[in-house]
Amino acid sequence: MPGVVLGPARYGKAENRVVRVVREGRTHHIKDLNVSIALEGDLEETHTLGRNDKVLPTDTTKNTVYAFAREHGIASAEGFALLLARHFVAGRESIHRARVRIEEYGWDRIEVPAAGTDGTADDASAPGTGKPDPPRHSFVRSGRETRIAQVTVEAGSCEVLAGLTGLTVLNTTASEFHGFAEDRYTTLEETSDRILATEVTALWRYADHLSGADSGPVPDGDPTPDWDARWTAARDHLLTAFALTHSLSLQQTLYEMGGRVVRRVPGVAEIRLSLPNRHHVPVDLTPFGLENDREVHIAADRPYGLIEATVLREGATARIPPDLTNAL
Numbered sequence: 001m002p003g004v005v006l007g008p009a010r011y012g013k014a015e016n017r018v019v020r021v022v023r024e025g026r027t028h029h030i031k032d033l034n035v036s037i038a039l040e041g042d043l044e045e046t047h048t049l050g051r052n053d054k055v056l057p058t059d060t061t062k063n064t065v066y067a068f069a070r071e072h073g074i075a076s077a078e079g080f081a082l083l084l085a086r087h088f089v090a091g092r093e094s095i096h097r098a099r100v101r102i103e104e105y106g107w108d109r110i111e112v113p114a115a116g117t118d119g120t121a122d123d124a125s126a127p128g129t130g131k132p133d134p135p136r137h138s139f140v141r142s143g144r145e146t147r148i149a150q151v152t153v154e155a156g157s158c159e160v161l162a163g164l165t166g167l168t169v170l171n172t173t174a175s176e177f178h179g180f181a182e183d184r185y186t187t188l189e190e191t192s193d194r195i196l197a198t199e200v201t202a203l204w205r206y207a208d209h210l211s212g213a214d215s216g217p218v219p220d221g222d223p224t225p226d227w228d229a230r231w232t233a234a235r236d237h238l239l240t241a242f243a244l245t246h247s248l249s250l251q252q253t254l255y256e257m258g259g260r261v262v263r264r265v266p267g268v269a270e271i272r273l274s275l276p277n278r279h280h281v282p283v284d285l286t287p288f289g290l291e292n293d294r295e296v297h298i299a300a301d302r303p304y305g306l307i308e309a310t311v312l313r314e315g316a317t318a319r320i321p322p323d324l325t326n327a328l
């Protein structure tokens with residue numbers, strides 16, 4: 001096509017929903033994932049000439065997700081993403097880069113009291129035994145929180161990002177906001193005691209699985225990291241920092257949260273946080289002759305302040321895309 005060239009292109013199958021059951025006798029476990037594959041490489045003639053010889057069908061990438069879930073199991077979202085991304089790049093010369101993004105939805109086991117312990121006769125029993133034996137195959141979705149893993153593999157490098165979205169937190173005190181800049185449109189009153197609430201979206205990058213200036217050769221850290229332990233530690237540190245910080249602004253709280261993860265979770269070089277400030281405004285009850293000393297609030301869902309920043313290990317390079325909410 002005269003005067004026209006192909007820019008960056010990628011393709012794959014997005015949002016493959018896979019639920020994997022593991023059975024240990026009567027005790028079952030599940031992993032519930034949403035897996036998106038994006039491949040890049042030698043796609044010029046595919047677009048310009050309609051040649052498909054280098055196009056591994058998106059349908060095949062979908063099938064690979066399900067086959068790998070069966071063959072390899074899903075130990076962790078990060079591990080499964082690594083397996084898939086490496087497979088697509090290793091298996092085909094024309095594919096130079098594979099990005100696998102996984103959202104994981106959490107399920108908690110429904111803990112049922114043993115039969116007979118709550119005074120009713122109709123509880124579950126193991127068949128044939130008549131003995132109390134609560135089910136080990138029942139689950140309840142654990143809130144709106146979603147775990148994220150995103151792995152990008154290309155020749156000689158491998159980037160592992162992990163994170164979460166939908167982690168909603170609130171402090172009823174230990175939050176102040178004053179001393180801010182003012183102009184003729186400023187009406188906000190200073191406060192030394194307010195509710196601080198936000199819904200955390202966080203994405204952090206492990207440097208020990210990446211070749212790059214801030215990480216050394218691949219891998220310079222633990223060759224088989226315990227991704228689950230690291231993810232759980234990062235989540236715990238985000239919550240601990242939110243709870244422990246006496247906040248002078250959500251910006252300062254963000255820095256404390258990110259800094260704690262970078263300093264304490266093995267391998268983390270960088271974390272990006274997106275924190276909507278979910279304003280809780282004390283209601284004026286004086287028309288009803290009532291005092292309201294920060295007891296009754298309107299929880300305003302819109303508009304919200306949007307506080308976003310990356311916190312880095314000293315010397316590391318910022319690589320996580322700034323616009324997390326669109327990137328995810």
Ligand SMILES: O=c1[nH]c(=O)c2[nH]c(=O)[nH]c2[nH]1
Pocket residue numbers: 177188248249250251277305
């Ligand atoms: O923690 C805050 N940071 C701000 O930048 C800001 N702006 C605002 O109106 N309220 C707040 N709160």
